[in-house]
Amino acid sequence: MMLDEYRVKVIERLKGCRDSVVARNILAEADIVLMNGQLTRLTQDKFWETLYEDLEALGEEAKFMTDRAGAVTLSTVIVAAQSRIARYREKIAADEE
Numbered sequence: 001m002m003l004d005e006y007r008v009k010v011i012e013r014l015k016g017c018r019d020s021v022v023a024r025n026i027l028a029e030a031d032i033v034l035m036n037g038q039l040t041r042l043t044q045d046k047f048w049e050t051l052y053e054d055l056e057a058l059g060e061e062a063k064f065m066t067d068r069a070g071a072v073t074l075s076t077v078i079v080a081a082q083s084r085i086a087r088y089r090e091k092i093a094a095d096e097e
Contacts, residue, residue, distance in 0.1 A: 003043070006033065007051055015058065018073050020080030027084045045092045052085045 001009075013026050030051075034044045059078045065071035 003039075003047060006030075007047060007054070010051060011054055011058070014055070014077060014081055015074065017077055020076055023077045023081045024084050027081055027088070031088055041092050041096055045089055048085050048089050048092070052082055052089075055082055055085075 010026060010030050014023055017023050017026065030047075034047060039047075055078045059075060062071045062074045062078070065074070
């Protein structure tokens with residue numbers, strides 16, 4: 001599986017989850033996959049950056065959902081995921097110093 005395909009899979013899993021704890025677990029799993037994939041720090045950071053941007057776009061879509069409860073849940077998951085992604089990117093930047 002290519003890295004872009006894996007990122008899409010992660011997004012789909014995040015879209016389907018209803019809990020920020022589950023979202024953090026999905027991202028923790030992705031972090032392990034990236035670390036075990038022998039990828040460079042730059043490649044890992046690019047994965048997280050692109051995932052963050054994809055989640056921003058998904059957050060914009062959530063604003064127009066007719067199911068308000070579903071939109072709020074999705075928005076909550078997105079914020080939790082983006083917060084965790086920021087931590088992973090900070091860790092990568094610190095490791096490079």
